[in-house]
Amino acid sequence: MPSEFDLIRRHFTRPAHHTELAVGDDAALFTPRPGTQLAVSTDMLVAGTHFFADTDPEALGWKTLAVNVSDLAAMGAEPRWALLALSLPAADDAWIGALARGFFACADAFGVDLAGGDTTRGPLNLCVTIFGETPVGSAITRGGAHRGDDIWITGSPGLAALGLAHLRGEITLRADHARRCLDALHRPQPRVAFGRALRGVASAMLDVSDGLLGDLGHILECSNCGAIVDTNALPLDPLRAAGADALLARRCLLSGGDDYELLFTAPATQRDALVALSRQQALPLSRIGTITDTPDQLLLREADGSEHTTPHNGYDHFA
Secondary structure (H helix, E strand, O other), X not given: OOOHHHHHHHHOOOOOOOOOEOOOOOOOEXXXXXXXXXXXXXXXXXXXOOEOOOOOHHHHHHHHHHHHHHHHHOOOOEEEEEEEEEEEOOOOHHHHHHHHHHHHHHHHHHOOEEEEEEEEXXXXXXXEEEEXXXXXXXXXXXXXXXXXXXXXXXXXXXXXXXXXXXXXXXXXXXHHHHHHHHHHHHOOOOOHHHHHHOOOOOOEEXXXXXXXXXXXXXXXXXXXXXXXXXXXXXXXXXXHHHOOOHHHHHHHHHHOOOOOOEEEEEOHHHHHHHHHHHHHHOOOEEEEEEEEOOOOOEEEXXXXXXXXXXXXXXXXXXX
8 A cells, every 4th residue: 555655756746837845845935926915715625515425536636626726716816836635534546646637637727836735544535725826906805896886607607506416316417418517516617817807897706616695695795785686687598408497497506506607796887898808718707686785685686577685695514
């Protein structure tokens, strides 16, 4: 059986591109570029909570890093360095090798150096701390939304939740639709380029990990405002085309997690620029509502024009 250090050397030691001292010492050394601030985030994925124990390890390796890259995308930052801590029940060389392949595929796609980390024996738990850069003063936070701002969402939110419903047997999707939804669940695509392009355009932003309504609630809380979401404007068509009925499609889009799409607000004066950006980057973009000045009030406007309040509590690990 390979030792801890054999596993690190074999699977997690490779040349770094912008790190002075990376894997193999007591600490990493790296220098942010002049005129930038560090953006730092950490996330863990726990077997049985965030993924099924039999999830393909290569896909899991991709997702382990991608969810952290997405946090930086949500700030308009560029990912640069990551630390990886693994708790593993056994030193399964083939499984760890596949995990590493997926992790480094994501690292290569987004320009991330693995700068260090830790391994130990224990319940399966994958934790990344990621560092990125953004020009000083340009980070997009959750606290900048203002009355009259539009609310936008990238991509096709809800596909990951529909994939999870398929895995749980709540719906049986046709093979091609299942593949697309499971790709959304297991291999999310962080919107780094779009997030960077939103510097100076978006007033507030985050990535959708715990459900659209729940995450929108974080913007409302941090910005001390309210919102009206127009259900007619929700991008439900991809979910309906995949086989979800109207009720399931709406539930997946509004309450499902694991999308890692960007949810942001922007002044109405930016509409033309955002439509152009969507075309330029070939990424669907939907304007789904408006920010109001009623703190913490989230309304859904239905097709008949009626409005009603809705809870906006996202996924809670301790609820």
